[in-house]
Amino acid sequence: MTPTTAPNGTEASALIHEIAVALEADGTLAPGSFDVVMSHRRTRHALTTLLDGRHVIRILPTSTAFEIVRFVRQNASRLETNARRLAERAPLHPTKHLTDGCKLTWLGNAVRLHLVDTPVEVHLRPQADGAGLLVAYRGDISRLGAQPVIDWYCQAGLAWLQAAAPARWSRLRTRRQLPALAVCDVGSRYGGGYAERTHQLTLHWAVFQLPPALLEYALVHELVHGTRPGGRSHGPAFRARLLRALPDAPARHRQFKGAFRVLWIGNVN
Known part of the structure; x- marks a missing residue:
């Protein structure tokens, strides 16, 4: 699927689904560890790692599954580095049981x-x-x-x-x-x-x-x-x-x- 014009809602959803399926099949990212979203303002693909370690792949209306899979593979090491840094900085706030002597x-x-x-x-x-x-x-x-x-x-x-x-x-x-x-x-x-x-x-x-x-x-x-x-x-x-x-x-x-x-x-x- 290679849209030449901005896709409508149905086409955009179909493209997002196609790319998500391709990424899961590729295996570079673990299933369920990422979201694919479409940006109509960006001019380039982008990857973001959230505070909880989840990855967001930002695609364009003209993106193809092949392009995005290749893009993710090329940036796999950066994603691993981002995830490791976030894990090192993640809050570890304890839980207390407020009993006498706590x-x-x-x-x-x-x-x-x-x-x-x-x-x-x-x-x-x-x-x-x-x-x-x-x-x-x-x-x-x-x-x-x-x-x-x-x-x-x-x-x-x-x-x-x-x-x-x-x-x-x-x-x-x-x-x-x-x-x-x-x-x-x-x-x-x-x-x-x-x-x-x-x-x-x-x-x-x-x-x-x-x-x-x-x-x-x-x-x-x-x-x-x-x-x-x-x-x-x-x-x-x-x-x-x-x-x-x-x-x-x-x-x-x-x-x-x-x-x-x-x-x-x-x-x-």
């Missing part, structure tokens, strides 16, 4: 969940061994799961942020005001973010499990965004300003990414 972390220090039978606000009780107890009402955990614990991380994290941010901001030597500060859940892939429209800096509550050096990196990274350096989001101007504030930022960045992959982000069983 291990948690606060600012890099070990904390144990201590459930009590009397209604009480979640709070951290220091211990002589330095571990600390995060005290919570058993009934709240039973009804709401991890939410009471997450709310505590948000409140305690915001207090830490409000105390730490002004000094870091002043070192950036900008005339802009300190961004508004917030702590909440910003998803499973990001440790924080800066919203230019509202001039607000937000950190993920989960990053407050990290050691102070990595938490500081997350804070300073977003503060630098708040100074609004010119150019691309993480372009030369941004990197230069970040390095002035944290000379070891590249090393902390690698450590932060590795640590965030395995942080508990509230999943419970």
Whole structure:
């Protein structure tokens, strides 16, 4: 099948099906591991590997099964490299069973969940061994799961942020005001973010499990965004300003990414 004009819906579906069957028969890609989609704007075939490892083959209205099978074969090694890199970066966030004695972390220090039978606000009780107890009402955990614990991380994290941010901001030597500060859940892939429209800096509550050096990196990274350096989001101007504030930022960045992959982000069983 070699269309000479843009195919209609039925023709496009037939071409996509034909190419998908040919790819499965070829065997370069495992059956069920890819999707074929048609683009009417592109001028070349394209391959994309999604975060879950699934491949997307973008074809043209004039594509043929022979061309696409050859194209996929030619790019097989790149697809394998992409899949391996994504697997290395894939989140490995654990699931916790929030029972009495469950291990948690606060600012890099070990904390144990201590459930009590009397209604009480979640709070951290220091211990002589330095571990600390995060005290919570058993009934709240039973009804709401991890939410009471997450709310505590948000409140305690915001207090830490409000105390730490002004000094870091002043070192950036900008005339802009300190961004508004917030702590909440910003998803499973990001440790924080800066919203230019509202001039607000937000950190993920989960990053407050990290050691102070990595938490500081997350804070300073977003503060630098708040100074609004010119150019691309993480372009030369941004990197230069970040390095002035944290000379070891590249090393902390690698450590932060590795640590965030395995942080508990509230999943419970």
